[in-house]
Amino acid sequence: MxxxxxxxxxxxxxxxxxxxxxxxxxxxxxxxxxxxxxxxxxxxxxxxxxxxxxxxxxxxxxxxxxxxxxxxxxxxxxxxxxxxxxxxxxxxxxxxxxxxxxxxxxxxxxxxxxxxxxxxxxxxxxxxxxxxxxxxxxxxxxxxxxxxxxxxxxxxxxxxxxxxxxxxxxxxxxxxxxxxxxxxxxxxxxxxxxxxxxxxxxxxxxxxxxxxxxxxxxxxxxxxxxxxxxxxxxxxxxxxxxxxxxxxxxxxxxxxxxxxxxxxxxxxxxxxxxxxxxxxxxxxxxxxxxxxxxxxxxxxxxxxxxxxxxxxxxxxxxxxxxxSAVGYPVGHGTVTQAAVEELVFALPARYEVTFWRAQAGPDRLRVEIEVPDQHRAAACAQLCGSILSALDVDAQVCGLPPGRLVPHQVLTAQPDVLKPRGLFGADENWDSALLYYR
Structure with missing residues (x-):
């Protein structure tokens, strides 16, 4: 046309x-x-x-x-x-x-x-x-x-x-x-x-x-x-x-x-x-x-x-x-992913909080964040307070060492990607036959 x-x-x-x-x-x-x-x-x-x-x-x-x-x-x-x-x-x-x-x-x-x-x-x-x-x-x-x-x-x-x-x-x-x-x-x-x-x-x-x-x-x-x-x-x-x-x-x-x-x-x-x-x-x-x-x-x-x-x-x-605008009821409030994400990334950049996850319970929101040791107490306290203030929801915020939510190996690994094979020598591992990776 x-x-x-x-x-x-x-x-x-x-x-x-x-x-x-x-x-x-x-x-x-x-x-x-x-x-x-x-x-x-x-x-x-x-x-x-x-x-x-x-x-x-x-x-x-x-x-x-x-x-x-x-x-x-x-x-x-x-x-x-x-x-x-x-x-x-x-x-x-x-x-x-x-x-x-x-x-x-x-x-x-x-x-x-x-x-x-x-x-x-x-x-x-x-x-x-x-x-x-x-x-x-x-x-x-x-x-x-x-x-x-x-x-x-x-x-x-x-x-x-x-x-x-x-x-x-x-x-x-x-x-x-x-x-x-x-x-x-x-x-x-x-x-x-x-x-x-x-x-x-x-x-x-x-x-x-x-x-x-x-x-x-x-x-x-x-x-x-x-x-x-x-x-x-x-x-x-x-x-x-x-x-x-x-x-x-x-x-x-x-x-x-x-x-x-x-x-x-x-x-x-x-x-x-x-x-x-x-x-x-x-x-x-x-x-x-x-x-x-x-x-x-x-x-x-x-x-x-x-x-x-x-x-x-x-x-x-x-x-x-x-x-994600559809929310989960927690206590007397409603929690959405967008709302929690905004509060997580509103934390000061110096806290180095990048990765998080949360689970909505009937009475409390459980949040886990990756945060270095030196910022853990401050980051958890601030996020807990901002969730209560902004969402009117009680929260339990747990700080995890970096690498717990996104493992270090995921960021650094370089897996082998192979062409499929059918024939192997006597001293070779043939368990990966026909697969593209090992």
Missing amino acids: TDTLTARPAIGQWRDYAELAGLQDRRLPYALVAAARSPFYRARLRAGVPEDRAGLLDVPLTTKRDLRDSYPFGLLAVPRARLATYHESSGTSGVPTASYYTADDWHDLAERYARKWVGITADDVFLVRTPYALMITGHLAHAAARRHGATVVPGDNRSLAMPYARVVRVLHDLGVTLTWSLPTETLLWAAAAKAAGYRADRDFPALRALFVGGEPLGTARKARIAELWGVPVVEEYGSTETGSLAGECPHGRLHLWADRALFEVYHPDTGLTSPDGRGQLVVTPLFREAMPLLRYNLEDDVDVSYDACDCGWQLPTVRVLGR
Whole structure:
């Protein structure tokens, strides 16, 4: 569809939200017609294809269950020969969620991912440290980096061939300038760098930014990661089913790509949607070819706002709370992962608290943190007090020696990764026959 390439807008082509809505309304009919070509939406839209935004709101939400029930190609809207890639989400329910893209879809995917205020250039060495398997994350960053001429280092985080010690070596020896990973990965790299005798904010001078996504990132943890590495932390939000949905502007706010998709906020308590507020994010991509989606509920908890931002992008902002926004009852209060994480990383950096875990009991929250001996009493007392003050929850905070939650061996080991063998000599150990590691 050549018109999709020429019609895709770029940031700056609209002056305000009214013009942005006009761009959406002009593109929406094409997205509705495209969706009706798939078996799933052909059945759902049997009474007729909506023509505009008002008609779209009469279409039921598309759920993750709908995608699972349509596995593998029930949402395919183009001939199979036009597909460029096939993907699946992690499938924690036991049933995979399939998604697929054409070459033109990939043009849009890569362009949206590269919309970062820290640009990607041909001078960059880009370490991609997310899965390269059926999920889209690694392939997406790889495609965007190559489109802009960067050298890609494919450091898949699900591969035995890329332990943390090797990540640190690659970061240092190759002069990596940009990375893409979960936020938690960057903390593990810092710990592995320390174990190797490096200091993250001093011994990796080529590094200029850390791109992160895939899990909620609070203000305090983001600031701690930036302090550890001495570079900006640039957030990204999306999914395997949709690709990039939001990116960070120079003022540190996450903006929804509302020129490429319509967004709604679903309120499960009422069953209604609104343009903004707090609830679950619902997305209708405007330029999707292979697998158009209408009102797809990602089930991610978000807070969407149309407040003005100094960046001038004229795009709605979003705070991604994730499903961790669902809390656990403790005593008379409720505890969420995001709330505890914010308090942990609000501890002074000199306490060197990076790794933690917590367990919600009926009357008390049990928290364990890794902390050096000299800071243990102060860190535990301060965290216990802040949990009570902020969450109105009694807490038992236990300080553990470094290495108890993340073993030192995990940070330093370099396991052998072998090609499979069938034939061994008389003095060789053949217990690892056909395996890729030992």
